[in-house]
Amino acid sequence: MSGMGATKCPECSSKRLIRDYEKGELLCAQCGLIIVENIHDSGPEWRAFDAEQKEKRAHSGAPIRYMRPNKGLVTEIDQYNRDIRGGKISPKKQAQLYRMRKWHKRVSIATSMERNLVIALAELDRVASSLGLPENIKESAALLYRRAVKAELIRGRLIESVVAAVIYAICRIQGIPRTLDEIAKASGIEKKEIGRAYRFIKTELEVSVPLTDPSQYVPKFASALRLGGQVQEEAVKLIKKSLKKGLISGRGPTGVAAAALYIASALFGEKRTQKEVADVAGVTEVTIRNRYRELKKELGLKINL
């Protein structure tokens, strides 16, 4: 992924690239992808500028000159009803100008939405594939993303973080959970950022996401540890039981799944160490021990490791 000196679009491979010196951008004439050129530091980072994105967090240091708010409209048809020399314009002309402005605005909003979608859907596809997610997940995620765009929730946010957030939400809804860590790794966006976008979308679009059942992680972890079906079943049973006892709430689902697997593996003589389990589950041994202790006490397990 290179920004500088690109000769073709990384997305659609078109060689028709347009340079916009004023903004310091290089963009693809084919799909509208913007390959950021010449922007301060931090290597492989794409970013879409469109007319909407006025306020952007200062990434580092001094304010950036590249983004001039609303360039197209303001510079071409300004708000003062004067001609070039500063003379007044007739009311008739004024009305015409007003309509022009109105349409200009509508059109540029429409196109910026399209561009946004093109970029976002490509990104969605990339991330979803690298996470090995099925087609229907992509579809649902794309749908949710469209809703987010329509509701104008993308403002001031990286497209990529919204895409990641949408994927995260859909995975949970569909019961194919991916941890924030996994998605962060696949998308190259920080966990924190994704979480923020996720929460925002969730409340703004009133999407209800069920809390993750730890047993959904069991098959994944188990296969990473090469544990058999018996062990998995036992682990799921343990989780079900502790769910009933209400001692899962507030606990991280991965930690619970890990502890259940740890116990189950020992039960069936296929013992894995705490460290092994901890590594595949993405938690620490301490967490496993804590969950393990809770399960053991509350379920009255008498088995020693």
Next chain:
DNA sequence: AAGACGAAAGTGGTTGA
């Protein structure tokens, strides 16, 4: 020597005034 255990202090996010 490796694994398990648990105490204590630190971290980042949520919540409620």
Next chain:
DNA sequence: TCAACAACTTTCGTCTT
């Protein structure tokens, strides 16, 4: 906006196998 809080991590000393 700030402080309290819970879950989890890091680190470390000790015990067990």
